Amino acid sequence: MKATSLSVLILLGSVAIAAPVTYWVVTSDGTPAEFAKQVDTAFNAWKAVPATTLKLEKNKDSSLQFAWNVAAEDVPINPDAITRTIQTTSEDGKTTSTIVNVNPDQSENLEGGLLVEAGLRLGVPLEPSIEGKRSVGEVEATALRSKFGQTGDLNGDQKVNLDDLEILASNYGKKGLPSVNLNGDFNGDGVVDDKDLEIMKTTYSFEIAPEKSLTPESPTTPTTPTKPETPTAPTTPTDPSTPPTAPTTPTEPVSPPVTDPVTPPPTDPTPPTDPGTPPTDPATPPTP
Amino acid sequence: MNPRVVTLALILIFGTTLATTYAKLTLEQQVEKADVIVRASIKQKTQETRAGKIWTVYTLNVAKFYKGSSETFKDSSFAVFDSEKVKLEGAPKLSENDDLFLMLYTKTYDSPIVGFRQGAYKVLEGDKIVNLDNKPVMIDTDGKPTEATVETFTKQLETLTGGAK
Numbered sequence: 277m278k279a280t281s282l283s284v285l286i287l288l289g290s291v292a293i294a295a296p297v298t299y300w301v302v303t304s305d306g307t308p309a310e311f312a313k314q315v316d317t318a319f320n321a322w323k324a325v326p327a328t329t330l331k332l333e334k335n336k337d338s339s340l341q342f343a344w345n346v347a348a349e350d351v352p353i354n355p356d357a358i359t360r361t362i363q364t365t366s367e368d369g370k371t372t373s374t375i376v377n378v379n380p381d382q383s384e385n386l387e388g389g390l391l392v393e394a395g396l397r398l399g400v401p402l403e404p405s406i407e408g409k410r411s412v413g414e415v416e417a418t419a420l421r422s423k424f425g426q427t428g429d430l431n432g433d434q435k436v437n438l439d440d441l442e443i444l445a446s447n448y449g450k451k452g453l454p455s456v457n458l459n460g461d462f463n464g465d466g467v468v469d470d471k472d473l474e475i476m477k478t479t480y481s482f483e484i485a486p487e488k489s490l491t492p493e494s495p496t497t498p499t500t501p502t503k504p505e506t507p508t509a510p511t512t513p514t515d516p517s518t519p520p521t522a523p524t525t526p527t528e529p530v531s532p533p534v535t536d537p538v539t540p541p542p543t544d545p546t547p548p549t550d551p552g553t554p555p556t557d558p559a560t561p562p563t564p
Numbered sequence: 565m566n567p568r569v570v571t572l573a574l575i576l577i578f579g580t581t582l583a584t585t586y587a588k589l590t591l592e593q594q595v596e597k598a599d600v601i602v603r604a605s606i607k608q609k610t611q612e613t614r615a616g617k618i619w620t621v622y623t624l625n626v627a628k629f630y631k632g633s634s635e636t637f638k639d640s641s642f643a644v645f646d647s648e649k650v651k652l653e654g655a656p657k658l659s660e661n662d663d664l665f666l667m668l669y670t671k672t673y674d675s676p677i678v679g680f681r682q683g684a685y686k687v688l689e690g691d692k693i694v695n696l697d698n699k700p701v702m703i704d705t706d707g708k709p710t711e712a713t714v715e716t717f718t719k720q721l722e723t724l725t726g727g728a729k
Contacts, residue, residue, distance in 0.1 A: 350617065351617065352671070352672060352674065353674055354586070354669075354673045354674055354677075355669070356678065356680050357585070357680045358586055358587060360653075360674060362652055362653070363651045363653060364650050376583070393583050396583040397583070404583065404584060405587070405682065406585050
């Protein structure tokens with residue numbers, strides 16, 4: 277792959293993945309001043325998870341409100357509840373609004389409760405029973421990344437394959453700020469290394485899984501791959517001081533080519549090599 | 565580890581992504597806090613409007629009181645602030661004929677179950693005790709945690725409430 281193409285791909289990769297924005301509002305009525313900060317802190321704890329494309333903004337949409345015990349007089353909160361979430365569907369059923377009430381009597385557990393609520397709003401499933409302090413642990417961070425994380429798709433073609441591995445290889449060992457063209461630094465630790473390769477490995481098979489649909493179900497689709505794709509030649513290093521070498525072994529899993537439609541399907545179709553199988557060993561780091 | 569596997573594992577472990585958070589309570593704490601503890605089955609589940617708000621009302625067939633009495637739990641029912649249009653996330657959802665041990669507050673709350681939903685235990689197959697997430701309830705028997713049965717759970721309740729009624 278030429279260096280110019282690589283640059284374009286890197287640029288594409290840097291803008292390819294977008295996440296929906298999550299908004300929230302903290303109502304002011306009867307709310308202690310520090311409450312808004314506590315809610316912000318909870319969301320910021322999730323936002324701080326490296327290598328995600330998570331976007332959070334407050335005060336732009338009131339469909340998610342955090343309120344200090346609003347409506348408690350009408351419907352008292354269970355004394356053991358820390359936060360209570362009520363979801364109201366409009367009469368026409370088209371919109372829903374969510375209000376998270378806080379139980380003032382559980383202030384010692386509030387930090388943990390808000391962290392869990394913020395995580396749940398972002399779609400990260402968490403245990404709702406709180407015992408002491410909570411923080412965003414590695415398991416939760418991984419779960420968040422699975423929703424909003426960089427996926428390994430460095431060139432933005434919706435696949436994670438050898439082309440992406442080449443990009444990672446070309447940056448392998450490089451250090452810098454993740455946001456400054458350091459593609460492949462999936463975990464955001466400022467260096468492209470084995471850890472990032474591990475992350476790419478986890479999505480390698482997933483991204484190409486849809487290609488499975490090209491296999492045996494359709495009678496007009498040939499089922500046996502005729503030719504495995506040959507790995508592309510190693511990328512020319514862009515930085516002579518850290519000559520990357522493209523991975524040596526992986527044979528890219530490919531879908532069976534959709535070719536001659538008149539070719540009859542084999543009577544006893546041999547399943548193609550599972551396109552979901554990752555390359556032989558993408559975990560083997562390229563030689564920096 | 566594959567992030568999707570982690571997410572799946574979290575969903576399996578925690579069951580739902582429903583919010584409403586609550587302080588974790590031990591069985592002992594639940595027993596202490598409860599005004600009423602009963603073994604009962606759900607006789608009827610209805611929706612009622614009270615002061616302009618819709619509640620789900622559960623009427624019980626009480627088999628036995630472990631705490632409180634028919635005096636303190638006169639109508640043998642409780643209401644949860646949960647309906648189709650206004651959902652209380654994480655609210656206990658019970659069905660008619662469910663066989664349960666219930667620890668309840670007698671005051672009106674959005675959920676009157678002690679610990680929001682922790683103080684409700686289902687009896688499955690007549691003997692096995694699970695919580696509302698269908699996880700087995702563990703009880704210390706001879707110093708080691710074992711899955712609770714009606715017999716061991718009842719014994720534990722009777723011990724914690726100060727004896728059989």
